[in-house]
Amino acid sequence: MGLDDDAREYHREDPPGKIEIATTKPTNTQRDLSLAYSPGVAAPCLDIDEDPEKAFEYTAKGNLVGVVSNGSAVLGLGNIGAQASKPVMEGKGVLFKRFADIDVFDIELDIAEVEPFVEAVAAMEPTFGGINLEDIKAPECFEIERRLRERMDIPVFHDDQHGTAIISGAALLNAADIIEKDLSDLEIVFSGAGASAIATAKFYVSLGAEKENITMCDSSGIITQERADAGDVNEYKREFARDTAGGDLAAAMEDADVFVGLSVGGIVSQEMVQSMADDPILFAMANPDPEITYEDAKAARDDTVIMATGRSDYPNMVNNVLGFPFLFRGALDVRATEINEKMKRAAAEALADLARQDVPDAVVKAYGDDPLQFGPDYVIPKPLDPRVLFEVAPAVAQAAMDSGAARTAVDPEGYRERLEARLGKSREMMRVVLNKAKSEPKRIALAEGTDEKMIRAAYQLSEQGIAEPVLLGDGDRIRRTADELGLSFEPEIVDPDAHELEPYAERLYELRKRKGVTRREASELVRRDTNYLGSVMVEMDDTDAMLTGLTHHYPSALRPPLQVVGSAEDAEHVAGVYMLTFKNRVIFCADTTVNQAPDDEVLAEVTKHTADLARRFNVEPRAALLSYSNFGSVDNEGTRKPREAVARLHDDPEVDFPVDGEMQADTAVVEDILEGTYGFSDLEEPANVLIFPNLEAGNIGYKLLQRLGGAEAIGPMLVGMDKPVHVLQRGDEVKDIVNLAGVAVVDAQD
Known part of the structure; x- marks a missing residue:
């Protein structure tokens, strides 16, 4: 087909x-x-x-x-x-x-x-x-x-007129900056004189272009004052009539800085591109075929050619979906009476600014894993970049308030959080943690400091004020990668080949000398394995927290912090927890990564740790210890473990949250089953903390919930450690690193 x-x-x-x-309200x-x-x-x-x-x-x-x-x-x-x-x-x-x-x-x-x-x-x-x-x-x-x-x-908004104007306007702002030309000096040629072209020309003027520098061509050639006086063009085209000699599109493009195509495909030749000024900008936006192909435009010249089209298979796609949803979002949220010029400019400027920022891994993957970095082939964000909502809508709302178009006002920071909540519960939950982290940032060691993702995460942590990152690894390599990525920051680096590490080697020896580690081996470990180095730095309070695991198998990444940092004073065991966020529900799943066959004592302890973690996300815990049995319906060694763990928790005076079990998974999360068949349960509402009976069940269970239930997963978060240490999964994205770093900072604050 x-x-x-x-x-x-x-x-x-x-x-x-x-x-x-x-429907959005109950109708039962x-x-x-x-x-x-x-x-x-x-x-x-x-x-x-x-x-x-x-x-x-x-x-x-x-x-x-x-x-x-x-x-x-x-x-x-x-x-x-x-x-x-x-x-x-x-x-x-x-x-x-x-x-x-x-x-x-x-x-x-x-x-x-x-x-x-x-x-x-x-x-x-x-x-x-x-x-x-x-x-x-x-x-x-x-x-x-x-x-x-x-x-x-x-608000009344004709997207065909203004959408292309706003998106291409953002591209023009960045393109002019790259070629180091002022908007007011640009000679701009339009091919096409319909609604979109006229609106785009007007918008460019509002951004700073000079009207007298705009030449507009329709199917009859350059729109001149002579044609306007003769009644050859309508009143809307007449606004851009120039007092110049007539001619065709080829004549208009000679020495032009910018070509804007909103006409038909294939009408621009390489010779016409060659006739333009140095470092030309071409927005060939006819669909489905541009006025000139990307390949032909690039091949026409040896200098910088910044090319945009309306197609997704070329760089710099001018797509109206970057505009109208977010314009209306900002306008609706302040009950605006109109979408005015100031609001449109704010949208274009916000898009232009976003293109200069580091691009999330998920966006890069969505577009074939090709590098996306501000420059001639990336002057506007990609349509699937979720950050567009958080950047454009607030800018539009603020412009509406500033221009008097808004009926109501919004608090900028609170508004951004509401927008994040619209994209999913996980963003809402993480915003709670990240805001808390920003209130008192802590030093966090990133053990795999030479990895590109770790460097990008460090930049975001520093820029957003979430943490003070310390990158462990080859300093020259880290700085070179940061420069290549265009990240203008000076991270703190601990380079094993350039720093004095003897105090860390001595401390590692003290901790492990009766467990098979010699003094020489301790010195080698802190120099060649940054997981050991980071673990000792945390243990000695030189950093407040640590992240690792991005390039290691989970057990090998977990081993050094377990050996060096160990469990907390009041804890015998650590566990791995995933937070799964659904549209209207949050569930914490444990243990998913550490304990293979926990007994009742371990299950009880893991439950307490996970409940504490839930409260860090402002979630009041309701815990269920899971089994294939409901409250004694099956009696064997396996079902007795969660049952006895519940008894331990009920006898523990420190436990101040509802907990029950053993119970089947559907009993734990379905209100009708709890209230009906098992009305005696201590859980009056469905559980939000699920404790699995063993590692196998926990790992299988959370992954099924994530994939089939459409949940977003945050984790794994280690609970029960003496100091904040979290082990990432191999292949995690930058946002996962930032999120876990935020959790680690909050751990350190507590």
Whole structure:
């Protein structure tokens, strides 16, 4: 099957289409229904009648956007009409939800004329928090947007006009910086004079380009003042008429600094590129085929050519999904009355700034593991970069507040945390820990300090104020890698070949001399194995915490800290815990990495450690010790261990959280089973701390929950150690290192 047939099957598969309506409140009982509809619904209706602003409190209006089109200019398809455009508008709704958690009703209007179209959309204002106009042909789209913006007290935004302007504007800011030219000096040529081109030209002017330096070409050539005076162009094109000699696109491109293509594919030759000024910028954004291919543009010259297209298979994809979800997110969250020029500029500047930052591993993997680093082939972020939400939406919200378009205000830091929570419970949970870490950063030894991921993590830890990283390893190699990555920071480095390590060797000898380690071996261990070096540094309080494991098998990485740091004074055993975050639930799973066949004493101790860990994440623990038996339904050595562990915990005066078992996994997490069949259980609510009977069950269980349950996993976090030490899994990403470092800092604070 080809792509077209795959797409047909994708849309046809039951249920047809790509969207559905889902309820957000309980509807299980008669009382639920009476609150949702009659008679309870009367109360919020009357409140809204008295104060229309209450609609934002009582209804979905504040998170609902109308995507409205008449299908008169569908990208790549032309005037296919309202009904045929519906798959596109549904797709737009999918992007709103996927990238910014905004709900959408797609509205396809079979109306071609401006007046009735405006009347129909304006009448829908009570329903929506914003209107996204889509795929409406020029010049009608200009008039429709202008009149709706004047009439409606909610944001109205025509993405075809302004989306490309904002995204390519961000690319232009960075491209001009790379080639060291001022925006005000750039000679800019446009191929195409439709809605998108005119809006983009206007936006470039608002960013700092000079209007008199913009030359716009339509299918008849350069738009000159002579053509404008003769009535050869409409009023919207006339704004960019230049008092210059006429000519074709090739003539316009001579000595130009920037080419902006919003026209048709294949109309720019290598000779035309060669005629441009030094270090040219080409945004060839016609779809599906650009005005000139990436390969041809690059091959045309020997100097720097910064090339952007509308295609995902080339660098610098100008994709509107980088704009509209986040513009509306910021606008909706401050109940803005419009999306104004200041808000659009804020979005472009935030995107430009984000492209200069280190790119997360997950984004690199999503795009084929090719390096992504600020430069000619990376001037705008990738659409799948989740950080766009956290950077653009706050910038837009702030600009709305500064410009007077906002009805309400948001606290910038608190707002960012709310946005993170929209992308998943794990981000919300980690934000609790990272904020606490920032309140009192600690020194943390990164044992595999020469690894690129560790260096990038160290940069983020330092930049965000989470920790004071200490990289262990070859200092020259670390600094060289940091320079190659463009990370401008001066990390603290402990180089075994350049630092005095005798005190650490002496301490290691003291700790291990009766366990087979000679004085000479101790000196060799701290010099050749940074896991031993880091462990001794933590043990001697030269650093407050340690991370390792990124390039080692888990047992070999765990062995040095266990030998040197050991378990806490009040602990006999350590354990590995994963925090699994689901959409509306958080579960801590132990032991998943350390104890192979724990007895009842170990299970009880692991339960206490895991409960303490849950509280560091502001989660009140409810623990269940798991088995294949429910409360004595099977009696053998295996089921007695968790049962006896529960008895130990019930007798322990330090245990101040509910705990029960042995019980099956579904009993532990399903409220109906707990309340019904086992109403006598000490757990009044489902458990959020699951203690597995052995390592095999724990490791299998957490991985099944993660993969089949769609959970995000944070860990493994070591509990029970005398000092904060955490062992990463091989292949963990930078964000995993940063998260575990945050946990280690909080451990050190406590």
